Amino acid sequence: QSALTQPPSASGSPGQSVTISCTGTSSDVGSYDSVSWYQHHPGKAPKLMIYEVSERPSGVPDRFSGSKSGNTASLTVSGLQAEDEADYYCSSYAGSNNLVFGGGTKLTVL
Amino acid sequence: EVQLVQSGAEVKKPGESLKISCKSSGYTFTTYWIGWLRLMPGKGLEWMGNIYPGDSDTRYSPSFRGQVTISVDKSITTAYLQWSSLKASDTAMYFCARRTYGSGTEFEYWGQGTLVTVSS
Numbered sequence: 001q002s003a004l005t006q007p008p009s010a011s012g013s014p015g016q017s018v019t020i021s022c023t024g025t026s027s028d029v030g031s032y033d034s035v036s037w038y039q040h041h042p043g044k045a046p047k048l049m050i051y052e053v054s055e056r057p058s059g060v061p062d063r064f065s066g067s068k069s070g071n072t073a074s075l076t077v078s079g080l081q082a083e084d085e086a087d088y089y090c091s092s093y094a095g096s097n098n099l100v101f102g103g104g105t106k107l108t109v110l
Numbered sequence: 111e112v113q114l115v116q117s118g119a120e121v122k123k124p125g126e127s128l129k130i131s132c133k134s135s136g137y138t139f140t141t142y143w144i145g146w147l148r149l150m151p152g153k154g155l156e157w158m159g160n161i162y163p164g165d166s167d168t169r170y171s172p173s174f175r176g177q178v179t180i181s182v183d184k185s186i187t188t189a190y191l192q193w194s195s196l197k198a199s200d201t202a203m204y205f206c207a208r209r210t211y212g213s214g215t216e217f218e219y220w221g222q223g224t225l226v227t228v229s230s
Contacts, residue, residue: 045220103154
């Protein structure tokens with residue numbers, strides 16, 4: 001069982017918005033603004049999409065946004081495109097030099 | 111261009127040892143933390159540990175401490191992940207990744223992954 005809880009799947013039609021949640025505890029997500037989101041297309045290297053809760057690395061479309069409330073972080077993908085279909089993982093700093101991940105969410109574009 | 115290139119797929123038997131590598135280029139190797147992460151089908155990504163090549167300061171996830179060893183060879187800008195005695199449960203894809211500069215915990219650049227299969 002992963003330290004952070006994500007829904008195993010999410011879906012949306014092209015052009016729609018979808019939000020993926022990532023629930024932790026007051027020891028990780030709730031205590032630190034060090035939440036990141038990664039996109040992983042199987043067979044390829046994961047890609048950093050969001051860091052520090054809501055910051056986007058250069059080159060990541062602004063269709064991807066992140067937020068946090070209490071012990072739950074969220075990734076929203078707006079204007080869904082076919083290439084957004086992938087696995088998404090959240091991570092959070094958990095103190096004492098520990099980093100925890102979620103179990104991943106498979107995003108399907110219908 | 112920052113690149114992390116990992117060694118190729120491995121097939122090993124339980125009890126055997128293994129050392130996989132991650133060759134970095136395109137940046138100052140000694141000033142960025144490098145992490146190792148495991149991806150198992152149905153289990154998601156797991157952080158195994160980080161190493162700072164400048165002084166070999168190493169931090170392990172509690173789940174992996176004592177199970178693996180992370181090291182670097184600065185002279186060839188390469189990080190390593192090794193096992194002394196593999197188990198079938200070590201079968202997974204392993205990624206190395208470079209953290210962003212400074213105190214950030216996110217991994218900005220990733221290797222292509224090394225598939226490790228442990229089977230008798």
